[in-house]
Amino acid sequence: MTRISEIAKICNVSKTTVSRVLNNHPYVSKEKREQILKVIEELDYAPSSLARNFRTNKTQTIAISVPRFDHPFFAQLVKGVSLAALDNDYKVLIFQTFYDSKNEWDVMEKLKNREVDGVILGALENEWNVIKNYLKYGPILLCNEYHDSASIPIIGYDEFEATYKAVNHLIKKGHRKIGFCYDTAYSQAQIQRKEGFYKALADTNLLHNEDWIFGHGFNIEDGFRICDEILRLKEKPTALFTGNDQVAAGIIKKATMLGYKIPEHLAIVGYDNQSICQVTTPTITTIDIPIMELGQRTVIELIKYLSSDMELRRDVIKLPTKLKIREST
């Protein structure tokens, strides 16, 4: 494998001069620069980024951690992250937590090991106290999650407001018995949604019913299951905030198959505005979230810290969401 010293020897210059050419430093005579470039071209030389990274103590790599990849929300998020990162000459290492704090812990270790320059957490599986200890090794940003006291940038959208908007839409449609689905109980983002839900009910003097709260709502199968649970209830809700388009699609499919009419018997609101909303019958009313932008924006914020010596600080950035009304409500 060609090394910088070979180029230097052939051109009768020092390694330093070759390095200057490589890094576009000024103060290299035109003739030398051209000759060196020519030899580099001829020998098909590429500098070892292993050596470079070592010397400069930078990896030009960021880590993105999400619960899983094969959920369309996170796939899009990662797409956005990847786009923005590559645009800025950063590479992206991916990690899935599968909702397990140990896996997130492993990502943090990569920061400590200097395998990455910074981390984007698209999920939060550990206590803040655990995460906090890693801040000394590099910037960590929170994306699509929330934490009360985390002293780091948090890029997301207003979960409270989005949920309020969706539930309010159901109320305006005349519904009085409204159910709620969530995925994991302890995520602060989910708690914000629940608060938005309760607030919308309270503002209209509606009571909530614990029987109408459904957990572990991630995918289509969960939708099937939750549909069963609803239909088994003596007193059923007439509308449901599902928190997730997949769950919404599952419920719609199962309910329709069993002869229930959507939205007449049960109105459904999804969340995320994924493409699946367009192909179910009926199509799904949902909350549109600028997922790609979320990922891109987070990378831009991260790079701001990476390319300056700015101290990391709390900074809650909320992108706008939109209620997208379709046939399921």
Add this chain to the structure above:
Amino acid sequence: MTRISEIAKICNVSKTTVSRVLNNHPYVSKEKREQILKVIEELDYAPSSLARNFRTNKTQTIAISVPRFDHPFFAQLVKGVSLAALDNDYKVLIFQTFYDSKNEWDVMEKLKNREVDGVILGALENEWNVIKNYLKYGPILLCNEYHDSASIPIIGYDEFEATYKAVNHLIKKGHRKIGFCYDTAYSQAQIQRKEGFYKALADTNLLHNEDWIFGHGFNIEDGFRICDEILRLKEKPTALFTGNDQVAAGIIKKATMLGYKIPEHLAIVGYDNQSICQVTTPTITTIDIPIMELGQRTVIELIKYLSSDMELRRDVIKLPTKLKIREST
């Protein structure tokens, strides 16, 4: 930041001894080993992987390149790759080609730069002659794509047979006018599908009709569009191989909305067996592909080469597929 020399000094041993402990070499006395581990723990020391990688000339990183992430097929593929890689202490860098050869070229450059130890191509955007030149820098494996003469491992499934199976199923259902969708014309995988399609027709003495061949079929919107194209035809096919569940879902949705009955007026076969198949009305008959396994297997093959000095060689591995019959046919 703590360095190995500090640990060595505190413990009154040489860096080598600390390094031995770090790498679980034998020939370190129990007392020294324990003391060193204790000090490492106390100082919260972690070896710099930057230095390690540089010294060992390995990155412990592989690159996976796919057309895009937010397509469920590739999201799952990447999930499988990520799982298998992490299991084997490799990290995964992700790249999207967006069907642009330049982006693939960039991935190859990462191999040349020694930013990754090996590459998995989940798409093939360049001529084989271009790719070939990079083999000297590290192993490159093809996954979910095919090439006649590529002298590298190719992990996929039998596209010809899968398509044959699907089209044959339509023929057995009595269809005589069968259409075909593809995504990009020049992918050899797509060509294999087309051959499977023609073979199934030929085996039953059916003619194919060029009007029933539809290109650029990637997503739901393409399904909508292709549906329009079909309905505009004077002589319409009665069945369609879509090559993609998204396209199938789009066509089903659009056709149903316009009053056409699926499968009575138009039978539809998808491809990939993604979760969307379960929520459309009717549900989608499709080809089940072990996508995750595809990703995992590819990583295992790659690591075989990475951890030995075996010469990379052509090796076509085909995982089994299954026809999954649902309501759309």
Add this chain to the structure above:
DNA sequence: ATAACTTCTGAAATCGATAACATGTCAACC
């Protein structure tokens, strides 16, 4: 004419680990 820059170049140090090699100790064996 001299001081003060600007431009250009190279020698040597450096980043933090691992690898190669040398050496010393002690027990087992013939």
Add this chain to the structure above:
DNA sequence: GGTTGACATGTTATCGATTTCAGAAGTTAT
């Protein structure tokens, strides 16, 4: 008792670039 081999440890070189520092040559300002 001398040889052999396993165990334990340290010294020094090394990976391939960038950075620091020093200095030469040429140019401009005073």
